[in-house]
Amino acid sequence: MTQRLPAFPTIDERHLDRRLYPHGVAFVDGQYLPMSEAKISVLDWGFLHSDATYDTVHVWNGRFFRLDSHLDRFLTGVERLRMKLPYGRDKISSILKDCVALSGHRSAYVEMICTRGSSPTFSRDPRQAENRFLAFAVPFGSVANKEQLERGLHIAISETVRIPPKSVDPAIKNYHWLDLVSGLFDAYDMGAETALILNTNGHIAEGPGFNVFLVKDGCLRTPAFGVLSGITRRTVFDLCAELGLSATAADITRTELKEADEVFITSTAGGIMPVTRIDHTAIAQGRVGAITRRLMELYWQKHEDPVWSTAVLYPS
Numbered sequence: 137m138t139q140r141l142p143a144f145p146t147i148d149e150r151h152l153d154r155r156l157y158p159h160g161v162a163f164v165d166g167q168y169l170p171m172s173e174a175k176i177s178v179l180d181w182g183f184l185h186s187d188a189t190y191d192t193v194h195v196w197n198g199r200f201f202r203l204d205s206h207l208d209r210f211l212t213g214v215e216r217l218r219m220k221l222p223y224g225r226d227k228i229s230s231i232l233k234d235c236v237a238l239s240g241h242r243s244a245y246v247e248m249i250c251t252r253g254s255s256p257t258f259s260r261d262p263r264q265a266e267n268r269f270l271a272f273a274v275p276f277g278s279v280a281n282k283e284q285l286e287r288g289l290h291i292a293i294s295e296t297v298r299i300p301p302k303s304v305d306p307a308i309k310n311y312h313w314l315d316l317v318s319g320l321f322d323a324y325d326m327g328a329e330t331a332l333i334l335n336t337n338g339h340i341a342e343g344p345g346f347n348v349f350l351v352k353d354g355c356l357r358t359p360a361f362g363v364l365s366g367i368t369r370r371t372v373f374d375l376c377a378e379l380g381l382s383a384t385a386a387d388i389t390r391t392e393l394k395e396a397d398e399v400f401i402t403s404t405a406g407g408i409m410p411v412t413r414i415d416h417t418a419i420a421q422g423r424v425g426a427i428t429r430r431l432m433e434l435y436w437q438k439h440e441d442p443v444w445s446t447a448v449l450y451p452s
């Protein structure tokens with residue numbers, strides 16, 4: 137069952153007063169709201185059971201980057217979780233655009249979420265739940281800060297194993313993050329800034345909100361198994377094709393990662409971000425590698441290209 141909604145609101149004067157939205161704008165239960173007022177019931181299964189899927193797309197200099205790919209991944213996840221959205225693809229796209237336009241942010245982190253919702257009779261049967269769609273646009277955030285982007289991140293490899301794909305399909309973007317958060321605490325204990333955790337075969341999987349790539353002898357590799365197919369990861373494959381670089385998805389061992397010529401991570405929250413230290417090993421003598429730099433440059437250039445990006449129409 138889908139959620140019953142009030143009539144779709146018009147963008148009235150209140151919504152156009154951007155001073156009401158210093159931290160961003162959310163769309164909850166059919167209404168645009170300042171982030172501070174964006175709330176859902178504690179009985180929502182999204183909160184109680186992590187029964188939800190979501191996607192995050194970013195806006196850079198007033199343009200969405202690869203919005204269609206993010207919508208595709210989100211809609212596929214919703215379908216595979218047997219949820220029903222109250223809106224079609226075009227409406228969702230315009231809700232996301234409205235959240236950004238109303239917030240006034242030129243660079244934003246934009247999330248679309250579908251939760252199982254809850255059942256009016258408090259039934260334990262997920263088929264009785266009224267699914268909930270929500271979205272928000274907040275200022276752009278990155279895994280790596282400016283200094284880390286310039287000198288490269290320090291990462292620790294945690295012994296924590298990512299939830300097996302046979303338990304939770306990582307292709308459906310989800311909030312099952314206890315493993316990733318546990319990895320982060322391990323990394324902090326080891327004096328690092330963020331973490332990579334392992335897949336069920338003991339090889340490198342991914343980190344809290346990012347995929348990882350290594351460069352060895354001019355060729356790129358990223359883990360194939362037990363990871364989210366990141367849109368930024370896919371973008372790296374596309375950029376490599378354009379630059380004539382070889383990129384494959386295959387296992388990466390801990391040793392291979394530490395012996396790589398270059399390492400970088402990828403996420404909508406920050407793009408392509410260099411890594412210059414793994415545990416106590418310096419990568420590329422602790423300097424950002426040439427291939428990583430070239431990919432970072434091209435990645436941000438593509439944000440201006442209408443083939444890869446869509447303009448937000450801000451109220452004048």
Ligand code: PLP
Nearest residue numbers: 345346347364366367368403404
């Ligand atoms: N892996 C996980 C677990 C994530 O949560 C994310 C993004 O949030 C990524 C990888 C990177 O995916 P994308 O490049 O689509 O942002």
